[in-house]
Amino acid sequence: MRRAAAIGAVLLLAAPAAAEEWVIDVSDSSVTFETQAFGRPVEGMFEEFGGEINLDPDDPSTAQIEAYVATGSVLTGTPEMETALTGPDGFQAQRHFRAIFNSSDIEEAETCAVAGARCYVATGTLTIRGAGRPLTLPFSLRREGDRAIADGMFEVRRTDYGIGTIEWGLSGRLATVHVHIEADARR
Numbered sequence: 001m002r003r004a005a006a007i008g009a010v011l012l013l014a015a016p017a018a019a020e021e022w023v024i025d026v027s028d029s030s031v032t033f034e035t036q037a038f039g040r041p042v043e044g045m046f047e048e049f050g051g052e053i054n055l056d057p058d059d060p061s062t063a064q065i066e067a068y069v070a071t072g073s074v075l076t077g078t079p080e081m082e083t084a085l086t087g088p089d090g091f092q093a094q095r096h097f098r099a100i101f102n103s104s105d106i107e108e109a110e111t112c113a114v115a116g117a118r119c120y121v122a123t124g125t126l127t128i129r130g131a132g133r134p135l136t137l138p139f140s141l142r143r144e145g146d147r148a149i150a151d152g153m154f155e156v157r158r159t160d161y162g163i164g165t166i167e168w169g170l171s172g173r174l175a176t177v178h179v180h181i182e183a184d185a186r187r
Contacts, residue, residue, distance in 0.1 A: 146187075
């Protein structure tokens with residue numbers, strides 16, 4: 001019995017350290033986007049978002065990110081556009097409540113252009129309207145004590161997820177998404 005306990009203790013000590021768990025401070029975070037509609041720039045945001053982040057900046061191999069936006073919480077300042085985006089030709093928010101990103105791998109980037117930060121690349125799957133597509137999310141990360149501040153940006157092609165119809169012809173096919181996350185280490 002003692003031998004089994006000793007072996008178990010050795011295995012626990014030899015196991016890689018678990019990634020740190022982070023709690024998103026949604027009041028200081030944002031998920032915004034830019035696109036085109038009818039030849040004009042459109043900016044928007046998602047009011048509701050969240051997720052689970054487990055990341056040790058010194059060992060990203062143990063990291064996992066699962067993040068979401070509530071598809072019905074999109075705001076653009078134009079009610080007609082919001083209705084189109086959340087409706088049956090858009091996100092289908094009544095049926096698909098969330099767009100979800102699940103990471104499969106996170107690595108530290110070789111270079112980082114953000115002063116005072118470390119940069120990483122998360123690869124995984126973005127699922128919108130039930131359609132999952134590969135996504136690469138580069139992000140910078142600064143740590144200030146028990147607070148982490150991450151900024152990332154990626155592009156989404158709406159047609160890859162079946163968003164829009166022929167009537168959306170003058171709408172941009174690409175949206176640039178900006179993610180600003182502030183999170184506190186879970187204690």
